[in-house]
Amino acid sequence: MPANKRTYAQFCGIARALDVVGERWTLLIVRDLFLGPRRFKDLMTGLPGITTNLLAKRLKDMAASGLIRRTRLPPPAGSMVYELTPRGAELKDVLMALGRWGWPLMDAPGPEDRTDVGWALVALHRRFTGTVGAWTLEIRAEDSLHQVHAKDGDLTVRSGTYWEPDLVLVGTLPSVAALFHRGVPLERLEAQGLRLEGSPELRAKVFQAFGISEGTGIALEE
Incomplete structure (x- = not known):
C-alpha cells in the first residue's frame, strides 16, 4: 500500500480490501483492464469524467498495491501499457458480485449514460459454465471489436484481435447489447440485421457454455 495513504485502520478483511480498492475509479480501472492491457490514453477515453492527474494517481497507487504493472507491448506496437497482475486479476469475483448486486439498479440508459459493449462482455464471466x-x-459492433475466448473452464474477454475467430457476431451496439443484456431472442435480432456467422456445432457450443438455449438471447441475470 502507498505510504501515507489514509486507511480505515480496522483489523478486518473488508476494511483492508477497501483501503486498497475503495477509492473512486479504482474498480472501474480494474474492470477495463480485464479487457486487456491499456495505454494511459485508452484508459482516459474509457473513463469519461476522470482527470489526467487523478488517473495518474490512481494508477500509481494501484501499482504500489500490487494490482497492476506497467509494461511494454512487443513489437511492432511497442507501446507502454498497464495490465493486471495476478493479484489484481483475483478481483474478478469481486467485480462479478458487484455487477450482480447492481443489476436490479439498471433500467434503460439515461441521456448522459455512456454504454460500452466491452462492459457487457466482461459480465459474461458470471454466466460461463465451462466448455469442451x-x-x-x-x-463486431459498429467501430468496436472484442473477442470472447473459451477453453475448458477458462473464459477470457479482450478488446481487439488476439485469436483466430471461430464465430463472428456482427451488429450495432444496441442489438448486441439487447442480446447480451436483455435476453432478446436471437431470431428476432437476426431479423433486424444481427448476424452470427459460424458452424452450427460451434454455435450450439457457445450457447451451451453460457447456459442458454439457441432460441433465446443471453440474459445476464436469471
Whole structure:
C-alpha cells in the first residue's frame, strides 16, 4: 500500500480490501483492464469524467498495491501499457458480485449514460459454465471489436484481435447489447440485421457454455 495513504485502520478483511480498492475509479480501472492491457490514453477515453492527474494517481497507487504493472507491448506496437497482475486479476469475483448486486439498479440508459459493449462482455464471466475444447467468438459492433475466448473452464474477454475467430457476431451496439443484456431472442435480432456467422456445432457450443438455449438471447441475470 502507498505510504501515507489514509486507511480505515480496522483489523478486518473488508476494511483492508477497501483501503486498497475503495477509492473512486479504482474498480472501474480494474474492470477495463480485464479487457486487456491499456495505454494511459485508452484508459482516459474509457473513463469519461476522470482527470489526467487523478488517473495518474490512481494508477500509481494501484501499482504500489500490487494490482497492476506497467509494461511494454512487443513489437511492432511497442507501446507502454498497464495490465493486471495476478493479484489484481483475483478481483474478478469481486467485480462479478458487484455487477450482480447492481443489476436490479439498471433500467434503460439515461441521456448522459455512456454504454460500452466491452462492459457487457466482461459480465459474461458470471454466466460461463465451462466448455469442451476451445473456441473464440468475435463481436463486431459498429467501430468496436472484442473477442470472447473459451477453453475448458477458462473464459477470457479482450478488446481487439488476439485469436483466430471461430464465430463472428456482427451488429450495432444496441442489438448486441439487447442480446447480451436483455435476453432478446436471437431470431428476432437476426431479423433486424444481427448476424452470427459460424458452424452450427460451434454455435450450439457457445450457447451451451453460457447456459442458454439457441432460441433465446443471453440474459445476464436469471
